[in-house]
Each structure stands twice: as structure tokens, then as C-alpha cells.
Amino acid sequence: MDHKERIRREESGLRNEVAYFGVFTALALIFSYVETLIPISFGVPGVKIGLANLVVVIALYKIALKEAYLLSVVRVLLAGFLFGNYFSIIYSLAGALLSLTVMAVLKKAGGFSIIGVSIAGGVFHNIGQLFVAMLVVETFRVAYYVPVLLIAGLLTGCVIGILSQEMLRRLTHWRVDG
């Protein structure tokens, strides 16, 4: 790498993708931890804001999709081993992967703002978890929660979307050099 190239990369912001991936993972993990400290109960078991999804949404818009997937999986595994259990890992993983896939599709389809993408992410996070719950307990009775989970996903996704939008506005000069 010659001198000019190095300067160009330095000016553009990030030089070390791996280091930044580590920072993102740590941030997502911290958000997962902070969330376990918030004693807010929405009256329905399993509903939470999903602060860690903020990092995933930012990663989706700022880093490549592949890294966003990796970040999502690593975050779920680490948070699951630290704060959850075997079951919470399976539910989180199903929710996180479905959510990220839907968000990536909507982002690629175009026409959706980051808030819309995040709302879809929040809703499908819940749907993914509900689907696994149906498989585990071998009953469709959990469909009883569908309306609550849809609205909860809509609201939390909206909050995360607004936060992501504000963050991205302040990170305009920031991008990862692949």
C-alpha cells in the first residue's frame, strides 16, 4: 500500500475492519446486558425493547450484510451464554436471523426508510421467536400472542428505527473500508 492510498484510507475513516467488528460486537453485547438491567415489564413475557438490534441495524447500513449476520449470531451466542440459557439462545437466534433477513430484503427493495426497515425487523424478530416456540411446545396455541407480539414489534422497531436514524445522521463521514 503506497503512501497516498494510506492517507486516503485514513481520511475515509476506518482502516481496520476486524477491530471495528470487535467494537460493534462489544457494543451489541453491552446493550444486551443493559437490557437485562432494565426492569420494564410490558405485561407480556418475552417483550423487550431490543437495544442490541440498534447495533445490528447500524451494521446493516454501515457495514456489509455478511458482517451484520456474523455480528448478529455472535451477539446472540455471547449474550445467551452470559445472561440466558440454552432455550433463550435458540429463540434469540431464530428471531435475530429472520429479523435481519427481512430487514436486508426491505433495504434492498428500496422505498423504505430506516424506521420502516427497523419496524419490519422488530416484528419479524417476534415472529421468528413465536415460530420456534410453536415447534418446541408442539402446539399452535401460542398463536394467541400474535396480535400482542405484532404490536410490540411495531413499537419497539419504531423506537430502534428513530434511534438508528439519529445515529446514522451523526455518522455520515464514517464508513468501513472493505
Place this chain on the structure above:
Amino acid sequence: MKLELKKFHLKEKIDLQKKDWVLIAIIIFVAGLAFLMHHFIGGKGAGCVTVKVEGEIQGVYSLAEDQVIEINDGTNILEIRNGTADVTGADCPDKLCVNQKAISKNGESIICLPNKVVVTVDSSENSEFDAVAQ
């Protein structure tokens, strides 16, 4: 010196596209539909609760009779009182099933995921729906 405060414009913060609104409308519509479906098909006049462990029926108990049932050799305790069923004890760490409200309406359920226990209110009147739903 004049002090100017920048107003916080929430409308500017949330600039939703047309497709976003369509998405939100669809989600609310589906949620409303699911709610109505449950409300009307779920119906009233519940008669008994079915206890399932790992998808297999362990027992059917009447809601009319006050009783305490140990599910799965005591991993979960089910209490039936005044026509409602409530899980009052569980050996799982998160206790989500214990924190859930007591159930009484047809189709309502309490689920303990770690122990794979499902407690559902059933009534014999709309068994057709139950067969489909299973």
C-alpha cells in the same frame, strides 16, 4: 443577548416513506385480524383445562372444581380456583409461566417453555376448531 432555542420537531425526526406507512398498516391490520379471530372463534363457555407435556396430553381437569395439580411430577404446580387456572409454581429459572395471568377463556393458555408444559382452556362446544388448531 437573545437566546434562541431550537425546537424539537418530532415530525422531522420521523420522516416515513409511503411504503413505511403501508408496512405499518399491514402489521396493524394483521394484528387486529388475529385479535378478532381469537376473540370470536375463541369464544366463551370454557369447561376444562388440558395439560400437555411435550405435545402429549397428560390430563384434562374441570374448571368448575377447585383443585391443585402437580404437572410432570411436580415441575409445575397448576391451581384451579373460581373457574380460573393459574400456574403457581415452577422449577424453571425464569418463572415466566408463574408470572402469567390466570386463564379462564377458551383458547387461552399458559406455557412453560423449559419444561415443555402447555396448559390450555378448552370447551367441548367448539371441538371442530380445536381439531383444526391442533
